[in-house]
Amino acid sequence: MKLREIAHSRTGDKGNISNISVIAYDKKDYPLLLAQVTSERVKAHFAGVVEGEVIRYEVPTIAALNFVMDRALGGGVTRSLALDAHGKSLSSALLDLDIEPASGEK
Amino acid sequence: MRTIRIGSGAGYSGDRIEPALELAEKGDIQYLVFECLGERTVALAQQARMKNPDSGYDPLLEERMRAVLPACAARGIKIVTNMGAANPEAAARKTAEIARSLGLPALKIAAVVGDDVLDACKQGDLPIMEFDGTIKQLGNRLLSANAYLGAEPMAQALSGGADVVITGRASDPALFLAPMIHAFGWAMDDWNLLGQGTVAGHLLECAGQITGGYFADPPYKDVEGLARLGFPIGEVGEDGALVITKVAGSGGAVTARTCKEQLLYEVHDPKRYIQPDVVADFSQVRVEEIAPDRVRVSGGRGSERTGTLKVSVGYLDSFIGEGQMSYAGPGALARGKLALEIVRERLKLTGVAASELRFDLIGLDSLHGPEISARANEPYEVRIRVAGRTENLREAVRIGNEVETLYTNGPAGGGGAFKSARDVVAVASVLLPRERAMPQVRFVGA
Numbered sequence: 001m002k003l004r005e006i007a008h009s010r011t012g013d014k015g016n017i018s019n020i021s022v023i024a025y026d027k028k029d030y031p032l033l034l035a036q037v038t039s040e041r042v043k044a045h046f047a048g049v050v051e052g053e054v055i056r057y058e059v060p061t062i063a064a065l066n067f068v069m070d071r072a073l074g075g076g077v078t079r080s081l082a083l084d085a086h087g088k089s090l091s092s093a094l095l096d097l098d099i100e101p102a103s104g105e106k
Numbered sequence: 107m108r109t110i111r112i113g114s115g116a117g118y119s120g121d122r123i124e125p126a127l128e129l130a131e132k133g134d135i136q137y138l139v140f141e142c143l144g145e146r147t148v149a150l151a152q153q154a155r156m157k158n159p160d161s162g163y164d165p166l167l168e169e170r171m172r173a174v175l176p177a178c179a180a181r182g183i184k185i186v187t188n189m190g191a192a193n194p195e196a197a198a199r200k201t202a203e204i205a206r207s208l209g210l211p212a213l214k215i216a217a218v219v220g221d222d223v224l225d226a227c228k229q230g231d232l233p234i235m236e237f238d239g240t241i242k243q244l245g246n247r248l249l250s251a252n253a254y255l256g257a258e259p260m261a262q263a264l265s266g267g268a269d270v271v272i273t274g275r276a277s278d279p280a281l282f283l284a285p286m287i288h289a290f291g292w293a294m295d296d297w298n299l300l301g302q303g304t305v306a307g308h309l310l311e312c313a314g315q316i317t318g319g320y321f322a323d324p325p326y327k328d329v330e331g332l333a334r335l336g337f338p339i340g341e342v343g344e345d346g347a348l349v350i351t352k353v354a355g356s357g358g359a360v361t362a363r364t365c366k367e368q369l370l371y372e373v374h375d376p377k378r379y380i381q382p383d384v385v386a387d388f389s390q391v392r393v394e395e396i397a398p399d400r401v402r403v404s405g406g407r408g409s410e411r412t413g414t415l416k417v418s419v420g421y422l423d424s425f426i427g428e429g430q431m432s433y434a435g436p437g438a439l440a441r442g443k444l445a446l447e448i449v450r451e452r453l454k455l456t457g458v459a460a461s462e463l464r465f466d467l468i469g470l471d472s473l474h475g476p477e478i479s480a481r482a483n484e485p486y487e488v489r490i491r492v493a494g495r496t497e498n499l500r501e502a503v504r505i506g507n508e509v510e511t512l513y514t515n516g517p518a519g520g521g522g523a524f525k526s527a528r529d530v531v532a533v534a535s536v537l538l539p540r541e542r543a544m545p546q547v548r549f550v551g552a
Contacts, residue, residue, distance in 0.1 A: 008323070010371055012370070012371040012372030021371070025363075048476065049474055079532040081493040
């Protein structure tokens with residue numbers, strides 16, 4: 001299944017850094033996010049977009065992850081050549097990530 | 107326990123006008139905050155002020171003030187805003203003039219000045235945070251340097267009796283923290299209260315982004331009434347207790363989900379959200395729906411503020427030239443790709459001096475690049491887009507021209523050419539020792 005089935009997401013920007021939250025709709029799916037939505041996978045998913053490091057922060061009280069992606073916005077929101085200079089649309093790309101359902105589920 | 111209700115009347119400079127009036131008339135609020143100052147807006151406003159000393163404040167200031175001042179004055183609602191941009195005093199004088207013209211001569215308007223730290227920054231040679239280099243190395247490309255001020259001067263203005271407080275660069279959450287500090291007398295070293303107040307400010311600062319804006323994703327996340335989206339109200343208790351809500355009957359929704367998304371918006375390390383007044387900790391925040399469109403948010407904490415203020419430095423970066431053209435019907439993608447190849451070769455052949463170039467197929471790969479988009483099916487129509495960075499306007503213009511000439515020199519059926527060339531004022535950041543910025547409050551009589 002796609003990440004979109006179990007989580008919602010919002011992108012924010014500061015300079016050349018993009019952050020994307022990934023929030024479980026249901027707390028019971030948070031372990032799936034923790035196990036499968038790793039910074040390595042997110043970095044690989046954004047090949048060609050994110051040039052720098054991807055750091056993952058965990059916020060268990062709201063069943064959320066926060067990915068901070070360095071050098072992700074074409075040199076920075078205020079100077080980028082990109083159509084979406086803020087990277088607002090990146091959250092939608094992340095929700096396309098494939099997720100293996102927990103065992104016993106489809 | 108004492109409680110105040112703070113409305114958020116704008117989340118960016120061009121935001122909708124009428125939701126703020128709805129808040130003033132029907133929101134039972136005591137404070138109305140307008141956050142209207144983007145990262146680079148101060149630099150652009152500074153350029154405007156250099157041309158005309160009475161300008162340099164937000165272009166929608168007059169429209170917003172005319173819309174809400176009568177309702178706010180009638181109910182004693184205090185306004186706090188960063189619409190002062192590069193010229194808070196001129197904005198305050200303009201607001202006083204508007205108040206007089208509306209028959210509200212008793213309103214007290216205050217400007218907070220002192221965020222402009224260009225001189226202080228020029229004295230040292232501060233390193234730039236985003237890239238290797240220093241302020242000195244920007245030379246005469248340096249346009250502006252504005253420190254993100256904290257809540258204290260704005261709270262002082264409110265305590266001095268201001269009905270309207272107009273600041274330039276200030277931290278966005280601080281615009282909301284100021285009424286809390288003023289109303290409850292919070293100590294400026296009560297880090298946990300300031301941290302929880304920062305949670306409130308951070309959740310409210312983007313207005314509609316917590317009431318259902320920037321959220322809808324049918325059929326997973328449906329939102330009703332986005333065309334008449336209500337803007338948020340923060341109900342804050344003197345112990346920091348917080349409920350986010352909105353005007354009954356307005357569009358949108360305040361839910362645990364909208365609050366969670368906004369909590370992490372533009373946040374890096376949730377344990378260390380660095381603000382001028384406090385280092386806020388969002389990592390223990392809890393979100394709970396207590397009634398329809400009423401969400402309790404608790405658990406914000408904080409630790410001691412840092413010794414520096416973040417300064418937004420505006421500078422002339424480069425020029426950008428751009429051109430676009432559309433292709434449709436069978437083979438549209440092949441013709442779009444051919445068009446991009448032609449422009450790529452033309453820019454080389456004619457020696458256009460661009461330090462960076464970008465070739466997009468809008469409808470296919472313009473947002474996330476060719477790697478992520480490789481799985482997409484062929485669209486019915488595509489729009490090519492070529493953008494390049496140059497050192498001067500003349501070179502930038504040549505990029506759009508090479509796209510436009512595809513009309514008569516490119517693939518069949520190209521339509522809807524567009525071209526543009528512009529200078530790029532970019533921003534970078536430096537950290538300035540806190541004591542080098544000296545904010546002041548100045549009252550302007552209406």
